[in-house]
Amino acid sequence: MIKHLLSVNDLTREDVVRILDTAESFREVGTRVIKKVPALRGRTVVNLFYEDSTRTRISFELAAKRLSADVINFSTSGSSVAKGESLKDTALTLQAMGADAIVIRHSSSGSPATLTRWVSASVLNAGDGTHEHPTQALLDLYTMRERFGQVDGLKVAIVGDVLHSRVARSLTFALSKMGAEATLVGPPTLIPPDAPAWGATVSHELDPVLPKVNVCYVLRVQRERQRRQFFPSVREYARFYGLSRERVAMLPEEAMIMHPGPMNRGVEIASDVADLPRSVITEQVTNGIAVRMSLLYLMLAGERVPEGGGAHAA
Amino acid sequence: MPPRPTRKVLLRGARLVDPASGRDGTTDVLVADGQVAALGRDASSSGASVLDCSGLVVAPGLVDLHTHLREPGREDKETVETGCRAAAVGGFTAVAAMANTDPVADNAAVIQEVLALADKAGLCEVFPVGAITRGLEGESLSDIGEMATAGVRMFSDDGKCVQRARVLRMALEYANAFDVVVAEHCEEESLAEGSQMHEGYYSSVLGLAGQPREAEEAIVARDLQLARLTRGRLHLCHLSAGGSVELVRRAKADGLRVTAEVTPHHLALTDEDLTGYDTNRKVNPPIRSEEDREALRAGIADRTIDAIATDHAPHAVEDKEQEFDHAPPGTIGLETALAVALTELVHTGLAPLQQVLAAMSTSPARILRASGQGGPIEPGSDANLVAFAPESTWVVDAPFASKSRNCAFLGRTLRGRVVHTIFRGDLVVGDGEAAR
Amino acid sequence: MTGGHPAGTAGGRETRLMDETEIRRATTRIAHEILERNKGPGDLVLVGIAARGDDLARRLAAEIRRIEGADVPVGVLDITFYRDDIGLRADAPEVHETRIGFDVAGKTVVVVDDVLYTGRTVRAAMDELVDFGRPRAMHLAVLVDRGHRELPIRADFVGKNVPTRADERVRVALREVDGEDAVLLGEGPR
Numbered sequence: 001m002i003k004h005l006l007s008v009n010d011l012t013r014e015d016v017v018r019i020l021d022t023a024e025s026f027r028e029v030g031t032r033v034i035k036k037v038p039a040l041r042g043r044t045v046v047n048l049f050y051e052d053s054t055r056t057r058i059s060f061e062l063a064a065k066r067l068s069a070d071v072i073n074f075s076t077s078g079s080s081v082a083k084g085e086s087l088k089d090t091a092l093t094l095q096a097m098g099a100d101a102i103v104i105r106h107s108s109s110g111s112p113a114t115l116t117r118w119v120s121a122s123v124l125n126a127g128d129g130t131h132e133h134p135t136q137a138l139l140d141l142y143t144m145r146e147r148f149g150q151v152d153g154l155k156v157a158i159v160g161d162v163l164h165s166r167v168a169r170s171l172t173f174a175l176s177k178m179g180a181e182a183t184l185v186g187p188p189t190l191i192p193p194d195a196p197a198w199g200a201t202v203s204h205e206l207d208p209v210l211p212k213v214n215v216c217y218v219l220r221v222q223r224e225r226q227r228r229q230f231f232p233s234v235r236e237y238a239r240f241y242g243l244s245r246e247r248v249a250m251l252p253e254e255a256m257i258m259h260p261g262p263m264n265r266g267v268e269i270a271s272d273v274a275d276l277p278r279s280v281i282t283e284q285v286t287n288g289i290a291v292r293m294s295l296l297y298l299m300l301a302g303e304r305v306p307e308g309g310g311a312h313a314a
Numbered sequence: 315m316p317p318r319p320t321r322k323v324l325l326r327g328a329r330l331v332d333p334a335s336g337r338d339g340t341t342d343v344l345v346a347d348g349q350v351a352a353l354g355r356d357a358s359s360s361g362a363s364v365l366d367c368s369g370l371v372v373a374p375g376l377v378d379l380h381t382h383l384r385e386p387g388r389e390d391k392e393t394v395e396t397g398c399r400a401a402a403v404g405g406f407t408a409v410a411a412m413a414n415t416d417p418v419a420d421n422a423a424v425i426q427e428v429l430a431l432a433d434k435a436g437l438c439e440v441f442p443v444g445a446i447t448r449g450l451e452g453e454s455l456s457d458i459g460e461m462a463t464a465g466v467r468m469f470s471d472d473g474k475c476v477q478r479a480r481v482l483r484m485a486l487e488y489a490n491a492f493d494v495v496v497a498e499h500c501e502e503e504s505l506a507e508g509s510q511m512h513e514g515y516y517s518s519v520l521g522l523a524g525q526p527r528e529a530e531e532a533i534v535a536r537d538l539q540l541a542r543l544t545r546g547r548l549h550l551c552h553l554s555a556g557g558s559v560e561l562v563r564r565a566k567a568d569g570l571r572v573t574a575e576v577t578p579h580h581l582a583l584t585d586e587d588l589t590g591y592d593t594n595r596k597v598n599p600p601i602r603s604e605e606d607r608e609a610l611r612a613g614i615a616d617r618t619i620d621a622i623a624t625d626h627a628p629h630a631v632e633d634k635e636q637e638f639d640h641a642p643p644g645t646i647g648l649e650t651a652l653a654v655a656l657t658e659l660v661h662t663g664l665a666p667l668q669q670v671l672a673a674m675s676t677s678p679a680r681i682l683r684a685s686g687q688g689g690p691i692e693p694g695s696d697a698n699l700v701a702f703a704p705e706s707t708w709v710v711d712a713p714f715a716s717k718s719r720n721c722a723f724l725g726r727t728l729r730g731r732v733v734h735t736i737f738r739g740d741l742v743v744g745d746g747e748a749a750r
Numbered sequence: 751m752t753g754g755h756p757a758g759t760a761g762g763r764e765t766r767l768m769d770e771t772e773i774r775r776a777t778t779r780i781a782h783e784i785l786e787r788n789k790g791p792g793d794l795v796l797v798g799i800a801a802r803g804d805d806l807a808r809r810l811a812a813e814i815r816r817i818e819g820a821d822v823p824v825g826v827l828d829i830t831f832y833r834d835d836i837g838l839r840a841d842a843p844e845v846h847e848t849r850i851g852f853d854v855a856g857k858t859v860v861v862v863d864d865v866l867y868t869g870r871t872v873r874a875a876m877d878e879l880v881d882f883g884r885p886r887a888m889h890l891a892v893l894v895d896r897g898h899r900e901l902p903i904r905a906d907f908v909g910k911n912v913p914t915r916a917d918e919r920v921r922v923a924l925r926e927v928d929g930e931d932a933v934l935l936g937e938g939p940r
Binding site for chain 1: 828830831832833836837838839840841842843845846847848849877878881882883
């Protein structure tokens, strides 16, 4: 298995299948009374969260603890991260602490890649700027696979602010890798012109796309984008691209509605349908822990790679 | 052991390539008392230190139209002295030092300070560039006339672009009285706002805000129109976009007094080279696509682009060892420029050696009106020369003569290496090492 | 002589230690022994160690059903996460399914595996099982005991004792997985 998970593109299709299959076993562990296995005893996992994200951090924390690893949390509230210590200095401290894995969430794209230059630990990207959020994509794939039996051939609409979405990038790359079809939908100002080269089709009209998809994946659209001229008003955005009750009715009956959270009611999703993704959200929490356990296990349970080891361990 | 400075040197058996005279042949060059004393087999060598230059090319010392010496203000990154040393190690005998120092070089006093520091270092000639506008604010003209009298040949707000057309128009018109050139860093600020790299496929997958090539091309077009309006002398700094080259080509065909430069890193790299988030490749203007690189190379080949200029931009280690979007843009370039030009243009057959050397010495010297630089190499001319081994391969790595080490080419193998640099007759660099 | 099988032949010659009939007789005998020791099917549960231990466990349950008419619950246990050599092998070991669909607390658990060798797999199985609950007792049934214990573990029910060298390999083929029933001895590690 790879040493660092910085981007979905670091994984082969076989890697993804292995991660999802192993996650099945970890989901079973989650049903036991003792939801813990000794597999990563003696390993230290550090959560380095420069951005507030209680949900993702707790998911990684539980995943590491259920593998019997020791967990250290460095998050923005408190500790040197808040005091303005440079990323490099923090990295050197973690290296000295003997971290085996560092899970990093940061507002600057590329920070996990930069971090790998200063530590010998495995680095897992928990979301970097507008670049990628690979574990979210894996967890989404897992949920889709569970619902539909397989990912190959699925049709997924990803709707909203693709330009600023790390989730959209990771998910598009992941779907493409697994033989699913991604359609990106949003105003032209919020979809990068080069997006078709990611392996997706692009549409600026939402209604014609809806009846054809298995999954409608709604991205968060921040109100501030309006101030920077990405669309004229929230009302216009919601009218042309928001998921309303009428639009939900256009979806096929077995279609799944997903949202990576947190939701902006009244922008990308109408208040009266905001509860529809809710059922999936609970699954996502359980699945998220299992997928993250699978990743940590596969990345750390192999031989410790000596300093200077390449992208793929042994 | 670096050789001691010496006033009489015989360069024996060199292949002399002199773009100013068109000469290309094997000969001896005798340097004495700061000048080229004699050429050819007759050059008497009594009392001279002899440098065996068989296998080496000797050319006019290189002239850089675009360097940041950082002094006054950021002496932690570079000083006039260390910058000149880096220039000499790179084969340059003259550099134009940009005005975005602290304080800004928008008056004669700063200019004189920089000249004095350069004289003291005695490693190469420095042509301080004056700011177009006070404080680089783009609003009011700086003391163009006074600075021209103090010796300034080029004016530029580089680092920034003059956003208001009226201001640039005034600068071009006013400068006509002094036969100086106005050099623009072309960047439409609202299109480039917040950008970290070129806007394209790679910026989209790396999740970095991009700047479209139109951010440069729009200003290039505007400034050419203003050059036409004012009949002024315009120079365009570090072109990065294919469309800019085409605009310049047409403007020259129309007879406008425009010149242009391109950096070695824009000739060598593309935006694909930014995967991996190496901050040393974060530059402004950004390194663009393969299509743009091809157009820039074609621009050198057909002389639409007059000069290769380094845009040597030193930054402190802690500034560059940061998250990509926090790091300031810029790469050092004086010590690798010739090698990159040889590797990417000459050894690939894209442009002949004489033409590349012209772009790095004769043409920039002409733009700066720098007599004594850029050849021709003939008896009586100032002895500003570079001797280099065109086939010698080496891997770019610290230590550098520059105080900084933010080099876009770290770890790369280049083909071509400066061996000796002679500045006003002094062997300032011998066997690749600075003499002082 | 068997042909190649996907489930890891070491290559080279293999000697057949037990054939289909011998395996069947051993399985029947073990089923009787389990019932004898436990004084009937009572609170018995069978837990097979994946892979192949679970197929054997299912066969034992079928035998017990034939002998006593009683249905003994069968579970499958993957011990990968409890191995003691995590971090010592080049790559993270492959994981199989675990399914224990019943409570082990208070039960007599018979752990079933195909080959007992160093004892480390059984040690892992025991540690994992106690995390499911507190059994009343645990017993161990194996088809083959090949010696070379590295931990103080012993089998309660054994199909066949086979002394081996460390450089030899014992492989159990089962109809459910490999298409035929055989116990084979060959050259090569494990």
